[in-house]
Amino acid sequence: MKNESENNSSLSLEEIFEQRIANDEKIEPKDWMPEKYRKTHIRQISQHAHSEIVGMLPEGNWITRAPSLRRKVALLAKVQDEAGHGLYLYSACETLGVSREELYEQLHSGKAKYSSIFNYPTITWADMGAIGWLVDGAAIINQVPLCNTSYGPYARAMVRVCKEESFHQRQGFEIMLTLCKGTEVQKQMAQDALNRWWWPALMMLGPTDDVSVHTEQSMKWKLKRKTNDELRQQFIDQTVPQADILGLTIPDPDLKWNEKTGHYDFGEINWDEFWQVVKGHGPCNKERMDARVGAWERGTWVRDAAMAYAEKQQNRKENAAKAV
Amino acid sequence: MNKNWPLWEIFVRSKNGLEHRHFGSLHAADAEMALENARDVYTRRSEGVSIWVVESKYITASNPEHNGELFEPAQDKVYRHPTFYDLPDDVKHM
Numbered sequence: 001m002k003n004e005s006e007n008n009s010s011l012s013l014e015e016i017f018e019q020r021i022a023n024d025e026k027i028e029p030k031d032w033m034p035e036k037y038r039k040t041h042i043r044q045i046s047q048h049a050h051s052e053i054v055g056m057l058p059e060g061n062w063i064t065r066a067p068s069l070r071r072k073v074a075l076l077a078k079v080q081d082e083a084g085h086g087l088y089l090y091s092a093c094e095t096l097g098v099s100r101e102e103l104y105e106q107l108h109s110g111k112a113k114y115s116s117i118f119n120y121p122t123i124t125w126a127d128m129g130a131i132g133w134l135v136d137g138a139a140i141i142n143q144v145p146l147c148n149t150s151y152g153p154y155a156r157a158m159v160r161v162c163k164e165e166s167f168h169q170r171q172g173f174e175i176m177l178t179l180c181k182g183t184e185v186q187k188q189m190a191q192d193a194l195n196r197w198w199w200p201a202l203m204m205l206g207p208t209d210d211v212s213v214h215t216e217q218s219m220k221w222k223l224k225r226k227t228n229d230e231l232r233q234q235f236i237d238q239t240v241p242q243a244d245i246l247g248l249t250i251p252d253p254d255l256k257w258n259e260k261t262g263h264y265d266f267g268e269i270n271w272d273e274f275w276q277v278v279k280g281h282g283p284c285n286k287e288r289m290d291a292r293v294g295a296w297e298r299g300t301w302v303r304d305a306a307m308a309y310a311e312k313q314q315n316r317k318e319n320a321a322k323a324v
Numbered sequence: 325m326n327k328n329w330p331l332w333e334i335f336v337r338s339k340n341g342l343e344h345r346h347f348g349s350l351h352a353a354d355a356e357m358a359l360e361n362a363r364d365v366y367t368r369r370s371e372g373v374s375i376w377v378v379e380s381k382y383i384t385a386s387n388p389e390h391n392g393e394l395f396e397p398a399q400d401k402v403y404r405h406p407t408f409y410d411l412p413d414d415v416k417h418m
Binding site: 313 | 327328329331348349350351353354357364365366368369385387388389
Protein backbone atom coordinates (compact mmCIF):
# COMPACT_ATOMS: atom_id res chain seq x y z
CA MET A 1 0.00 0.00 0.00
CA LYS A 2 1.25 3.46 -0.87
CA ASN A 3 1.77 6.02 1.83
CA GLU A 4 -1.11 8.44 1.62
CA SER A 5 1.04 11.56 1.56
CA GLU A 6 2.65 10.37 -1.68
CA ASN A 7 -0.67 10.42 -3.50
CA ASN A 8 -1.39 13.85 -2.13
CA SER A 9 1.74 15.74 -3.05
CA SER A 10 -0.31 18.65 -4.38
CA LEU A 11 -2.26 19.05 -1.13
CA SER A 12 -1.25 21.33 1.75
CA LEU A 13 -0.35 19.89 5.16
CA GLU A 14 -3.69 21.08 6.43
CA GLU A 15 -5.63 19.44 3.62
CA ILE A 16 -3.83 16.15 4.19
CA PHE A 17 -4.60 16.48 7.88
CA GLU A 18 -8.32 17.09 7.27
CA GLN A 19 -8.40 14.15 4.88
CA ARG A 20 -6.87 11.85 7.49
CA ILE A 21 -9.59 12.81 9.94
CA ALA A 22 -12.29 12.37 7.30
CA ASN A 23 -10.89 8.85 6.75
CA ASP A 24 -11.29 8.14 10.47
CA GLU A 25 -7.54 8.02 11.03
CA LYS A 26 -6.40 8.97 14.51
CA ILE A 27 -4.08 11.89 15.21
CA GLU A 28 -1.28 11.12 17.67
CA PRO A 29 0.72 13.59 19.79
CA LYS A 30 3.80 13.90 17.59
CA ASP A 31 1.86 14.16 14.31
CA TRP A 32 1.63 17.50 12.56
CA MET A 33 -1.59 19.32 13.41
CA PRO A 34 -2.97 22.80 12.75
CA GLU A 35 -2.47 25.19 15.66
CA LYS A 36 -6.22 25.66 15.92
CA TYR A 37 -6.73 21.90 16.34
CA ARG A 38 -4.17 21.87 19.15
CA LYS A 39 -5.70 24.89 20.89
CA THR A 40 -9.28 23.67 20.58
CA HIS A 41 -8.29 20.29 21.99
CA ILE A 42 -6.35 21.81 24.88
CA ARG A 43 -9.42 23.92 25.67
CA GLN A 44 -11.92 21.08 25.50
CA ILE A 45 -9.84 18.35 27.16
CA SER A 46 -8.72 20.62 30.00
CA GLN A 47 -12.25 21.91 30.52
CA HIS A 48 -13.33 18.30 30.75
CA ALA A 49 -10.53 17.48 33.22
CA HIS A 50 -11.36 20.51 35.36
CA SER A 51 -15.03 19.43 35.45
CA GLU A 52 -14.04 16.02 36.83
CA ILE A 53 -11.89 17.62 39.51
CA VAL A 54 -14.38 20.31 40.56
CA GLY A 55 -17.14 17.69 40.23
CA MET A 56 -15.72 15.91 43.26
CA LEU A 57 -16.62 18.82 45.54
CA PRO A 58 -20.44 18.74 45.57
CA GLU A 59 -20.38 14.99 46.25
CA GLY A 60 -17.47 15.09 48.68
CA ASN A 61 -19.87 17.15 50.78
CA TRP A 62 -21.92 14.01 51.54
CA ILE A 63 -19.29 11.30 52.02
CA THR A 64 -19.18 11.68 55.79
CA ARG A 65 -22.98 11.77 56.01
CA ALA A 66 -23.92 8.91 53.68
CA PRO A 67 -26.82 7.01 55.29
CA SER A 68 -25.16 3.57 55.29
CA LEU A 69 -21.77 1.95 54.83
CA ARG A 70 -22.92 0.59 51.44
CA ARG A 71 -23.78 4.09 50.24
CA LYS A 72 -20.59 5.49 51.71
CA VAL A 73 -18.18 3.08 49.97
CA ALA A 74 -20.04 3.57 46.68
CA LEU A 75 -19.91 7.36 46.90
CA LEU A 76 -16.28 7.27 47.92
CA ALA A 77 -15.47 5.03 44.94
CA LYS A 78 -17.39 7.34 42.62
CA VAL A 79 -15.54 10.42 43.82
CA GLN A 80 -12.24 8.54 43.51
CA ASP A 81 -13.18 7.64 39.92
CA GLU A 82 -13.73 11.32 39.21
CA ALA A 83 -10.23 12.11 40.47
CA GLY A 84 -8.98 9.33 38.19
CA HIS A 85 -10.92 10.67 35.21
CA GLY A 86 -9.48 14.12 35.82
CA LEU A 87 -5.99 12.60 35.82
CA TYR A 88 -6.50 10.57 32.61
CA LEU A 89 -7.71 13.74 30.92
CA TYR A 90 -4.97 16.02 32.24
CA SER A 91 -2.35 13.58 31.00
CA ALA A 92 -4.07 13.35 27.59
CA CYS A 93 -4.07 17.14 27.47
CA GLU A 94 -0.39 17.36 28.37
CA THR A 95 0.48 15.36 25.23
CA LEU A 96 -0.51 18.52 23.31
CA GLY A 97 2.43 20.38 24.81
CA VAL A 98 0.80 22.19 27.72
CA SER A 99 2.10 21.56 31.26
CA ARG A 100 0.04 20.44 34.24
CA GLU A 101 1.09 23.63 36.02
CA GLU A 102 -0.33 25.78 33.24
CA LEU A 103 -3.57 23.82 33.26
CA TYR A 104 -4.01 24.24 37.02
CA GLU A 105 -3.12 27.90 36.72
CA GLN A 106 -5.85 28.37 34.07
CA LEU A 107 -8.42 26.71 36.34
CA HIS A 108 -7.39 28.56 39.48
CA SER A 109 -7.27 31.97 37.80
CA GLY A 110 -10.73 31.46 36.32
CA LYS A 111 -9.40 31.58 32.77
CA ALA A 112 -10.51 28.02 32.09
CA LYS A 113 -14.09 26.91 32.52
CA TYR A 114 -15.55 23.77 34.04
CA SER A 115 -19.04 22.37 33.74
CA SER A 116 -21.38 24.93 35.31
CA ILE A 117 -23.57 22.23 36.90
CA PHE A 118 -21.04 21.90 39.72
CA ASN A 119 -21.82 25.41 40.86
CA TYR A 120 -25.12 24.25 42.33
CA PRO A 121 -25.31 23.23 46.00
CA THR A 122 -25.95 19.69 47.28
CA ILE A 123 -28.31 20.33 50.15
CA THR A 124 -29.89 16.92 50.80
CA TRP A 125 -28.85 13.28 50.46
CA ALA A 126 -31.27 12.95 47.53
CA ASP A 127 -28.94 15.27 45.58
CA MET A 128 -26.42 12.40 45.49
CA GLY A 129 -29.10 10.34 43.77
CA ALA A 130 -30.11 13.11 41.37
CA ILE A 131 -26.51 13.89 40.44
CA GLY A 132 -25.68 10.26 39.68
CA TRP A 133 -28.88 9.75 37.73
CA LEU A 134 -29.14 13.06 35.85
CA VAL A 135 -25.71 14.69 35.84
CA ASP A 136 -23.80 11.49 35.14
CA GLY A 137 -26.57 10.49 32.73
CA ALA A 138 -26.12 13.69 30.74
CA ALA A 139 -22.33 13.31 30.97
CA ILE A 140 -22.51 9.80 29.49
CA ILE A 141 -24.56 11.09 26.55
CA ASN A 142 -21.94 13.78 26.00
CA GLN A 143 -19.01 11.42 26.41
CA VAL A 144 -19.84 8.20 24.60
CA PRO A 145 -19.37 9.77 21.12
CA LEU A 146 -15.97 11.07 22.27
CA CYS A 147 -14.62 7.51 22.44
CA ASN A 148 -14.34 7.85 18.62
CA THR A 149 -12.91 11.34 18.52
CA SER A 150 -9.96 12.02 16.22
CA TYR A 151 -7.29 12.76 18.83
CA GLY A 152 -5.88 9.40 19.98
CA PRO A 153 -4.98 10.17 23.62
CA TYR A 154 -8.38 11.83 24.22
CA ALA A 155 -10.27 8.94 22.63
CA ARG A 156 -8.36 6.39 24.72
CA ALA A 157 -8.97 8.33 27.93
CA MET A 158 -12.67 8.53 27.09
CA VAL A 159 -12.95 4.78 26.58
CA ARG A 160 -11.76 4.30 30.15
CA VAL A 161 -13.98 7.09 31.48
CA CYS A 162 -17.11 5.72 29.80
CA LYS A 163 -16.48 2.18 31.06
CA GLU A 164 -16.39 3.47 34.63
CA GLU A 165 -19.17 6.02 34.34
CA SER A 166 -22.11 3.65 34.07
CA PHE A 167 -21.69 2.53 37.68
CA HIS A 168 -22.02 6.19 38.65
CA GLN A 169 -25.39 6.56 37.02
CA ARG A 170 -26.72 3.27 38.35
CA GLN A 171 -25.69 4.07 41.94
CA GLY A 172 -27.50 7.42 41.61
CA PHE A 173 -30.66 5.86 40.23
CA GLU A 174 -30.62 3.27 43.01
CA ILE A 175 -30.47 6.05 45.62
CA MET A 176 -33.50 7.70 43.98
CA LEU A 177 -35.36 4.41 43.74
CA THR A 178 -34.79 3.63 47.42
CA LEU A 179 -36.02 7.09 48.45
CA CYS A 180 -39.08 6.77 46.20
CA LYS A 181 -39.97 3.44 47.78
CA GLY A 182 -39.51 4.90 51.26
CA THR A 183 -41.65 7.19 53.39
CA GLU A 184 -43.62 10.10 51.96
CA VAL A 185 -40.98 12.51 53.27
CA GLN A 186 -38.21 10.54 51.53
CA LYS A 187 -40.13 10.53 48.27
CA GLN A 188 -40.63 14.28 48.56
CA MET A 189 -36.91 14.65 49.09
CA ALA A 190 -36.30 12.78 45.83
CA GLN A 191 -38.87 14.95 44.00
CA ASP A 192 -37.28 18.11 45.38
CA ALA A 193 -33.85 17.00 44.14
CA LEU A 194 -35.28 16.26 40.68
CA ASN A 195 -36.94 19.68 40.67
CA ARG A 196 -33.64 21.41 41.35
CA TRP A 197 -31.37 19.31 39.08
CA TRP A 198 -33.57 18.77 36.02
CA TRP A 199 -33.03 22.11 34.30
CA PRO A 200 -29.33 22.46 35.09
CA ALA A 201 -28.88 18.90 33.72
CA LEU A 202 -30.52 19.95 30.43
CA MET A 203 -28.22 22.98 30.30
CA MET A 204 -25.21 20.69 30.72
CA LEU A 205 -25.64 19.56 27.13
CA GLY A 206 -24.63 23.04 26.05
CA PRO A 207 -26.19 26.09 24.39
CA THR A 208 -28.72 25.53 21.60
CA ASP A 209 -27.28 24.82 18.14
CA ASP A 210 -28.10 28.26 16.77
CA VAL A 211 -25.84 30.00 19.33
CA SER A 212 -23.19 27.31 19.86
CA VAL A 213 -20.00 28.81 18.42
CA HIS A 214 -17.78 25.74 18.28
CA THR A 215 -20.18 23.13 16.91
CA GLU A 216 -19.33 23.24 13.21
CA GLN A 217 -15.55 22.96 13.59
CA SER A 218 -15.91 20.40 16.37
CA MET A 219 -18.12 18.19 14.20
CA LYS A 220 -15.49 18.25 11.47
CA TRP A 221 -12.76 17.15 13.87
CA LYS A 222 -15.06 14.55 15.44
CA LEU A 223 -14.75 16.29 18.78
CA LYS A 224 -18.49 16.22 18.50
CA ARG A 225 -20.57 13.60 16.69
CA LYS A 226 -24.00 15.06 17.47
CA THR A 227 -25.15 18.62 18.08
CA ASN A 228 -26.11 19.92 21.53
CA ASP A 229 -29.81 19.91 20.67
CA GLU A 230 -29.68 16.33 19.41
CA LEU A 231 -27.90 15.20 22.58
CA ARG A 232 -30.40 17.09 24.76
CA GLN A 233 -33.34 15.46 22.99
CA GLN A 234 -31.73 12.05 23.43
CA PHE A 235 -31.23 12.73 27.14
CA ILE A 236 -34.85 13.80 27.63
CA ASP A 237 -36.24 10.88 25.63
CA GLN A 238 -34.37 8.34 27.69
CA THR A 239 -34.78 10.01 31.09
CA VAL A 240 -38.55 10.64 31.13
CA PRO A 241 -39.45 6.92 31.23
CA GLN A 242 -36.92 6.50 34.07
CA ALA A 243 -38.70 9.23 36.06
CA ASP A 244 -41.96 7.34 35.45
CA ILE A 245 -40.44 4.22 36.99
CA LEU A 246 -39.49 6.27 40.04
CA GLY A 247 -43.00 7.74 40.16
CA LEU A 248 -41.57 11.27 40.07
CA THR A 249 -42.78 14.25 38.06
CA ILE A 250 -40.42 16.10 35.73
CA PRO A 251 -40.74 19.79 36.62
CA ASP A 252 -41.77 20.91 33.14
CA PRO A 253 -45.48 21.57 32.46
CA ASP A 254 -44.78 21.64 28.70
CA LEU A 255 -43.21 18.19 28.62
CA LYS A 256 -45.32 16.02 26.33
CA TRP A 257 -44.84 12.98 24.12
CA ASN A 258 -45.08 13.99 20.48
CA GLU A 259 -46.51 11.15 18.41
CA LYS A 260 -45.51 12.80 15.15
CA THR A 261 -41.82 13.35 15.89
CA GLY A 262 -41.38 10.32 18.14
CA HIS A 263 -39.74 12.55 20.75
CA TYR A 264 -40.75 14.47 23.84
CA ASP A 265 -41.53 18.17 23.39
CA PHE A 266 -40.21 20.23 26.27
CA GLY A 267 -40.43 23.74 27.70
CA GLU A 268 -38.19 26.75 27.37
CA ILE A 269 -34.79 26.51 29.08
CA ASN A 270 -33.77 29.52 31.15
CA TRP A 271 -30.57 30.39 29.30
CA ASP A 272 -30.10 33.60 31.27
CA GLU A 273 -29.54 31.45 34.32
CA PHE A 274 -27.06 29.30 32.39
CA TRP A 275 -24.98 32.28 31.27
CA GLN A 276 -25.09 33.81 34.75
CA VAL A 277 -23.63 30.61 36.21
CA VAL A 278 -21.04 30.31 33.41
CA LYS A 279 -19.95 33.88 34.09
CA GLY A 280 -19.33 33.06 37.73
CA HIS A 281 -22.56 34.14 39.39
CA GLY A 282 -23.96 30.71 40.24
CA PRO A 283 -24.81 29.80 43.83
CA CYS A 284 -21.46 28.08 44.54
CA ASN A 285 -18.89 29.35 41.98
CA LYS A 286 -16.86 31.13 44.62
CA GLU A 287 -17.09 28.32 47.15
CA ARG A 288 -15.88 25.76 44.57
CA MET A 289 -12.91 27.84 43.48
CA ASP A 290 -11.98 28.68 47.07
CA ALA A 291 -12.02 24.99 47.96
CA ARG A 292 -9.97 24.04 44.91
CA VAL A 293 -7.38 26.82 45.15
CA GLY A 294 -7.17 26.41 48.93
CA ALA A 295 -6.45 22.69 48.62
CA TRP A 296 -3.74 23.38 46.05
CA GLU A 297 -2.10 26.07 48.15
CA ARG A 298 -2.28 24.13 51.41
CA GLY A 299 -0.73 21.18 49.62
CA THR A 300 2.36 23.09 48.46
CA TRP A 301 4.54 22.03 51.38
CA VAL A 302 3.54 18.38 50.85
CA ARG A 303 4.53 18.49 47.19
CA ASP A 304 7.79 20.22 48.05
CA ALA A 305 8.57 17.76 50.83
CA ALA A 306 7.96 14.81 48.49
CA MET A 307 10.35 16.31 45.95
CA ALA A 308 13.00 16.99 48.62
CA TYR A 309 12.69 13.42 49.87
CA ALA A 310 12.99 12.02 46.33
CA GLU A 311 16.14 14.06 45.77
CA LYS A 312 17.65 12.97 49.08
CA GLN A 313 17.02 9.31 48.25
CA GLN A 314 18.52 9.77 44.80
CA ASN A 315 21.66 11.42 46.25
CA ARG A 316 22.04 8.64 48.80
CA LYS A 317 21.84 6.03 46.08
CA GLU A 318 24.44 7.85 44.00
CA ASN A 319 26.80 8.28 46.96
CA ALA A 320 26.46 4.63 47.90
CA ALA A 321 27.31 3.66 44.33
CA LYS A 322 30.42 5.88 44.42
CA ALA A 323 31.56 4.40 47.72
CA VAL A 324 31.62 0.89 46.26
CA MET B 325 11.14 26.01 46.38
CA ASN B 326 8.87 25.30 43.49
CA LYS B 327 9.84 22.13 41.75
CA ASN B 328 7.14 20.30 39.85
CA TRP B 329 6.77 16.56 40.09
CA PRO B 330 8.11 14.95 36.91
CA LEU B 331 5.93 13.06 34.43
CA TRP B 332 5.96 9.24 34.32
CA GLU B 333 4.69 6.86 31.67
CA ILE B 334 2.71 3.92 33.02
CA PHE B 335 2.73 0.41 31.55
CA VAL B 336 0.40 -2.27 32.90
CA ARG B 337 0.30 -6.04 32.34
CA SER B 338 -3.37 -6.91 32.56
CA LYS B 339 -2.73 -10.61 33.20
CA ASN B 340 0.14 -13.03 33.07
CA GLY B 341 0.78 -14.16 29.54
CA LEU B 342 0.16 -10.68 28.11
CA GLU B 343 2.72 -7.92 27.58
CA HIS B 344 2.82 -4.65 29.48
CA ARG B 345 0.84 -2.03 27.59
CA HIS B 346 1.01 1.76 27.79
CA PHE B 347 -1.93 2.98 29.90
CA GLY B 348 -1.20 6.68 30.25
CA SER B 349 0.94 8.96 32.35
CA LEU B 350 0.95 10.73 35.71
CA HIS B 351 3.06 12.98 37.89
CA ALA B 352 4.99 11.71 40.90
CA ALA B 353 8.02 12.78 42.94
CA ASP B 354 9.84 9.46 42.50
CA ALA B 355 9.49 5.97 41.08
CA GLU B 356 7.95 4.52 44.20
CA MET B 357 5.25 7.18 44.31
CA ALA B 358 4.68 6.73 40.58
CA LEU B 359 3.95 3.04 41.23
CA GLU B 360 1.56 3.84 44.07
CA ASN B 361 -0.23 6.51 42.06
CA ALA B 362 -0.40 4.23 39.03
CA ARG B 363 -2.12 1.61 41.15
CA ASP B 364 -4.76 4.13 42.22
CA VAL B 365 -5.19 5.84 38.85
CA TYR B 366 -5.00 2.93 36.42
CA THR B 367 -5.90 -0.29 38.29
CA ARG B 368 -8.93 0.51 40.47
CA ARG B 369 -10.86 -2.36 38.91
CA SER B 370 -8.28 -5.15 38.77
CA GLU B 371 -6.97 -4.04 35.38
CA GLY B 372 -3.46 -5.20 36.16
CA VAL B 373 -1.12 -7.70 37.81
CA SER B 374 2.11 -5.80 37.18
CA ILE B 375 3.07 -2.16 36.65
CA TRP B 376 6.13 -0.56 35.06
CA VAL B 377 6.84 3.14 35.45
CA VAL B 378 9.37 5.06 33.36
CA GLU B 379 10.12 8.73 33.70
CA SER B 380 8.86 10.25 30.45
CA LYS B 381 12.11 12.07 29.70
CA TYR B 382 13.88 8.72 29.24
CA ILE B 383 11.65 7.67 26.34
CA THR B 384 13.02 8.30 22.87
CA ALA B 385 10.31 8.32 20.23
CA SER B 386 10.55 8.19 16.46
CA ASN B 387 9.39 11.27 14.59
CA PRO B 388 6.29 10.74 12.42
CA GLU B 389 7.83 13.07 9.85
CA HIS B 390 10.43 10.40 9.22
CA ASN B 391 7.86 7.64 8.85
CA GLY B 392 8.61 7.41 5.13
CA GLU B 393 12.26 6.53 5.45
CA LEU B 394 11.65 4.40 8.55
CA PHE B 395 8.71 2.28 7.54
CA GLU B 396 8.22 2.44 3.78
CA PRO B 397 11.20 0.22 2.88
CA ALA B 398 9.24 -2.69 4.37
CA GLN B 399 6.33 -2.12 1.99
CA ASP B 400 7.98 -3.38 -1.20
CA LYS B 401 9.46 -6.48 0.41
CA VAL B 402 6.52 -8.74 -0.26
CA TYR B 403 8.90 -11.71 -0.44
CA ARG B 404 8.97 -11.60 3.37
CA HIS B 405 5.41 -12.91 3.40
CA PRO B 406 4.49 -16.55 2.82
CA THR B 407 1.87 -15.71 0.19
CA PHE B 408 4.62 -14.42 -2.13
CA TYR B 409 5.62 -17.99 -3.00
CA ASP B 410 3.62 -19.99 -5.59
CA LEU B 411 3.20 -23.62 -4.72
CA PRO B 412 1.02 -26.29 -6.33
CA ASP B 413 -2.24 -26.97 -4.52
CA ASP B 414 -1.39 -30.57 -3.75
CA VAL B 415 1.51 -29.57 -1.51
CA LYS B 416 0.09 -30.02 1.98
CA HIS B 417 1.19 -28.85 5.42
CA MET B 418 3.12 -25.84 4.20
